[in-house]
Amino acid sequence: MSGSSRVVAVALALILLPVGCSQGGAGESKTKNALTIAITAEPIKWLNPANDNSSPGIEVARAMFAPLVDTDPDTGKLRNIIAESVTPDATSRTWTIKLKSGQKFQNGQAITAKDYVDTWNLTAYGPNAWQNNGFFSKVEGYDDLNPAAPAKPTATAMSGLKVVDDRTFTVRLKNPFSQFGLTLQYLGLAPLAEVARKDPKAYERKQIGMGPYKLDGEWKVGEDIKLTKWAGYQGEKPQADRVTFRFIANGDTAYNEFLAGTVDFVQVPATKKRSFKTDAPGRWLVSQNAGNIVYWAFPSYDADFANPKLRHAFSMALDRPALANLVGIATPAGGLAAPGIPGARPDACKYCAYDPAAAKKLYAESGGLHKPLTIYYNTTNSTGQIFSEALGNMVRQHLGIEVKYIGKQASEITDLATARKLHGVRIAGWGHDYPSIEDYLTPMFKSNGDANFASYANPKVDALLAQGDSEPDQAKAVAVYQQAEDLVLEDMPLIPLWHTQDAYLSAKGVHPRNSKFTGVWPLWSTIDR
Amino acid sequence: MAELGVAVAADALDLAELRTLSNRELLWKLLRKPQFVVCSLALLGFFAMAAVPTLFTSVDPRSCDLAQSRGASTAGHPFGFDVQGCDYFANVIYGARPSVLVSVVGSAGAFLLAAVLGLLAGYFPGIVDSLISRTADVLFSLPPLVAVIVLLNSVQDRSIWVIVGVLLMIGWPAGMRLMRSSVFSVRNREFVQAARSVGVPPLRILRKHVFPNAMAPLLAQTTLGVGGLVGLEAALTFLGVGLQPPSISWGSQFGVAASYRDTPHLFIWPSLFISTMTISFMIIGDSIRDALDPKLLR
Numbered sequence: 145m146s147g148s149s150r151v152v153a154v155a156l157a158l159i160l161l162p163v164g165c166s167q168g169g170a171g172e173s174k175t176k177n178a179l180t181i182a183i184t185a186e187p188i189k190w191l192n193p194a195n196d197n198s199s200p201g202i203e204v205a206r207a208m209f210a211p212l213v214d215t216d217p218d219t220g221k222l223r224n225i226i227a228e229s230v231t232p233d234a235t236s237r238t239w240t241i242k243l244k245s246g247q248k249f250q251n252g253q254a255i256t257a258k259d260y261v262d263t264w265n266l267t268a269y270g271p272n273a274w275q276n277n278g279f280f281s282k283v284e285g286y287d288d289l290n291p292a293a294p295a296k297p298t299a300t301a302m303s304g305l306k307v308v309d310d311r312t313f314t315v316r317l318k319n320p321f322s323q324f325g326l327t328l329q330y331l332g333l334a335p336l337a338e339v340a341r342k343d344p345k346a347y348e349r350k351q352i353g354m355g356p357y358k359l360d361g362e363w364k365v366g367e368d369i370k371l372t373k374w375a376g377y378q379g380e381k382p383q384a385d386r387v388t389f390r391f392i393a394n395g396d397t398a399y400n401e402f403l404a405g406t407v408d409f410v411q412v413p414a415t416k417k418r419s420f421k422t423d424a425p426g427r428w429l430v431s432q433n434a435g436n437i438v439y440w441a442f443p444s445y446d447a448d449f450a451n452p453k454l455r456h457a458f459s460m461a462l463d464r465p466a467l468a469n470l471v472g473i474a475t476p477a478g479g480l481a482a483p484g485i486p487g488a489r490p491d492a493c494k495y496c497a498y499d500p501a502a503a504k505k506l507y508a509e510s511g512g513l514h515k516p517l518t519i520y521y522n523t524t525n526s527t528g529q530i531f532s533e534a535l536g537n538m539v540r541q542h543l544g545i546e547v548k549y550i551g552k553q554a555s556e557i558t559d560l561a562t563a564r565k566l567h568g569v570r571i572a573g574w575g576h577d578y579p580s581i582e583d584y585l586t587p588m589f590k591s592n593g594d595a596n597f598a599s600y601a602n603p604k605v606d607a608l609l610a611q612g613d614s615e616p617d618q619a620k621a622v623a624v625y626q627q628a629e630d631l632v633l634e635d636m637p638l639i640p641l642w643h644t645q646d647a648y649l650s651a652k653g654v655h656p657r658n659s660k661f662t663g664v665w666p667l668w669s670t671i672d673r
Numbered sequence: 674m675a676e677l678g679v680a681v682a683a684d685a686l687d688l689a690e691l692r693t694l695s696n697r698e699l700l701w702k703l704l705r706k707p708q709f710v711v712c713s714l715a716l717l718g719f720f721a722m723a724a725v726p727t728l729f730t731s732v733d734p735r736s737c738d739l740a741q742s743r744g745a746s747t748a749g750h751p752f753g754f755d756v757q758g759c760d761y762f763a764n765v766i767y768g769a770r771p772s773v774l775v776s777v778v779g780s781a782g783a784f785l786l787a788a789v790l791g792l793l794a795g796y797f798p799g800i801v802d803s804l805i806s807r808t809a810d811v812l813f814s815l816p817p818l819v820a821v822i823v824l825l826n827s828v829q830d831r832s833i834w835v836i837v838g839v840l841l842m843i844g845w846p847a848g849m850r851l852m853r854s855s856v857f858s859v860r861n862r863e864f865v866q867a868a869r870s871v872g873v874p875p876l877r878i879l880r881k882h883v884f885p886n887a888m889a890p891l892l893a894q895t896t897l898g899v900g901g902l903v904g905l906e907a908a909l910t911f912l913g914v915g916l917q918p919p920s921i922s923w924g925s926q927f928g929v930a931a932s933y934r935d936t937p938h939l940f941i942w943p944s945l946f947i948s949t950m951t952i953s954f955m956i957i958g959d960s961i962r963d964a965l966d967p968k969l970l971r
Contacts, residue, residue, distance in 0.1 A: 419934065463740070533757055533918050
């Protein structure tokens with residue numbers, strides 16, 4: 145280093161030094177037991193888990209509230225948190241929920257069964273228009289609170305919810321649903337304290353929680369959410385004494401903030417998925433969990449694709465490991481449920497192994513396609529075309545068919561499919577709401593499923609799903625769902641492709657919990673800095 | 674009558690001396706410029722690539738193995754492999770066709786359209802001029818890139834001809850204006866008036882007297898713009914409104930490379946070809962303009 149550049153370096157250090165100190169937030173976050181977590185989203189507008197189904201809202205609720213039950217990150221089994229027991233009746237239609245004793249809200253009020261029932265009724269009451277209203281549509285009496293448009297609700301409480309005693313209440317569902325216990329880990333079901341229920345609007349800035357962290361003073365919309373550890377929480381206590389959630393709308397900006405050292409934890413945005421390992425060496429982690437699945441979807445209303453052998457041939461012409469490699473961080477799909485979900489079998493799919501010769505034979509037996517295969521790809525992001533071309537190349541080269549591509553906005557493709565005017569294949573995806581194999585089947589493959597991309601309908605599958613729903617024994621229920629999965633894979637209306645994983649950056653000395661069952665939780669980080 | 678003919682001939686001779694070179698002289702003058710020769714050879718190379726890609730590579734650009742995705746260059750694959758695991762050299766060679774077609778057909782078409790409309794507008798003031806010029810004004814008032822994106826988005830199957838057509842539609846008004854103004858400066862010159870006075874039909878006057886004397890600025894502008902069209906085709910494809918797969922083009926290679934910045938060879942090769950072709954066209958355009966510019970003569 146020459147003399148002059150040394151002078152420059154010293155001068156630079158002098159200039160930078162005070163700047164480094166003046167960033168109060170950054171300096172604070174470097175203290176051992178404080179974490180600053182970037183949430184890459186627009187700032188949330190209120191603190192009320194019952195009226196928030198956005199992922200940033202749920203992330204904040206995970207710190208301030210606690211669920212009835214959750215998935216044990218080590219074993220993947222359901223464990224009780226606030227609940228002492230969750231018990232279905234013989235048909236899985238009436239559920240009895242008993243709370244642990246001696247639990248309190250952060251204002252000192254004891255948590256009772258009434259708090260749950262009243263909060264849930266408040267959420268389900270149509271005119272309130274709270275975001276988690278839809279969750280309760282499975283509960284008996286929900287329709288009285290949410291009548292069709294012009295009519296007024298005839299009740300303010302669902303007939304299916306009953307308080308038995310201070311610590312016990314029952315939920316009666318419209319139909320048997322064996323997976324209801326699993327859905328209770330949703331943080332949108334957290335109870336509001338009595339004072340907060342009386343005037344929900346007033347408590348949106350000073351919400352009273354019941355989880356590991358409480359608000360540090362009143363919060364203003366648009367500002368960071370500052371939390372401190374609450375000693376009264378009886379569940380597993382996290383290590384950090386203070387947690388700050390900082391909202392940064394743009395993923396790239398949040399990523400750069402991390403690199404600049406102002407936040408301790410950030411999710412890697414899609415645009416950085418190929419460069420994060422070199423941008424932040426030693427400070428990245430990839431989620432061990434992949435709670436989603438990506439499909440190649442066929443239109444079942446199109447006679448050209450009616451033969452299941454044709455779809456099996458397509459599926460076997462795909463080299464899934466190479467595709468997963470192209471996607472970046474992904475696991476090849478071997479069944480319909482994501483790995484880590486109870487009952488997921490990595491070899492459930494008989495037609496998902498790469499075998500070009502067998503694929504060609506099956507294709508010939510199926511009679512083949514009599515026109516070029518049209519592949520629709522999403523132009524909304526840069527990867528839609530690349531992934532579709534990779535799929536197209538494989539079927540073109542291994543089955544000897546011509547392919548043509550049509551690029552459109554994602555919403556246009558969905559509209560075409562809904563109107564049954566899409567005469568080709570497209571990429572579709574699903575991420576689970578609760579970790580159950582059932583949530584990988586009902587939405588896509590039940591004849592009136594919410595996400596039935598292929599307009600698929602099979603009465604046998606519907607019957608098996610209904611049977612699984614009413615089976616109170618989880619192991620038996622899973623076995624029934626697996627039978628449904630086998631039937632669906634035999635029909636293969638959607639070709640399972642891969643499960644994508646998320647990546648995160650976390651500061652040196654901060655080690656977020658990373659579980660193959662629950663993914664990455666920054667709140668329960670081990671801190672050794 | 675004879676006197677008049679002599680006068681016209683003398684005038685024309687005078688003008689010719691003042692104004693410009695014959696085609697042969699122009700060609701000779703151009704060929705003496707080394708940069709013109711080099712760039713013409715480069716363009717010939719690109720044209721050959723577009724016409725007969727198999728001269729340059731025997732590899733099928735659509736034979737891909739995803740396992741080779743983004744692989745570095747190896748024997749037989751000098752440019753390595755692209756994201757899909759296809760031979761990149763073959764892909765870059767085959768990618769020349771859309772660029773050459775768009776630039777050459779687009780420029781020639783735009784030149785013709787602008788010349789014809791500009792001649793008509795400049796020579797027939799009144800209703801013809803108003804009609805053409807106002808139409809051009811309407812097209813001028815649209816932001817060109819936005820108009821192109823909207824138009825192309827409304828087409829389901831975008832072939833190279835659709836793109837050329839849209840570019841022509843948006844591109845002609847500028848050339849038309851240039852042509853129209855140079856026609857204005859020529860239409861009242863003595864030799865045109867002379868031809869008119871002896872009863873030569875207007876179309877013949879336009880063809881024989883006005884066009885040759887008014888085309889130089891448009892020609893120079895068009896050749897300078899060819900390179901821009903190569904870039905525009907690439908930009909449109911990059912934006913997702915240009916050519917769709919399975920068409921192979923430099924623009925789409927460029928677009929894919931943009932999201933794989935850690936593999937620079939994906940980016941370097943098509944951009945090298947795009948720049949070489951664009952610069953060649955521009956230097957040729959410059960040379961022609963210099964050769965035609967009366968101020969630089971003698």
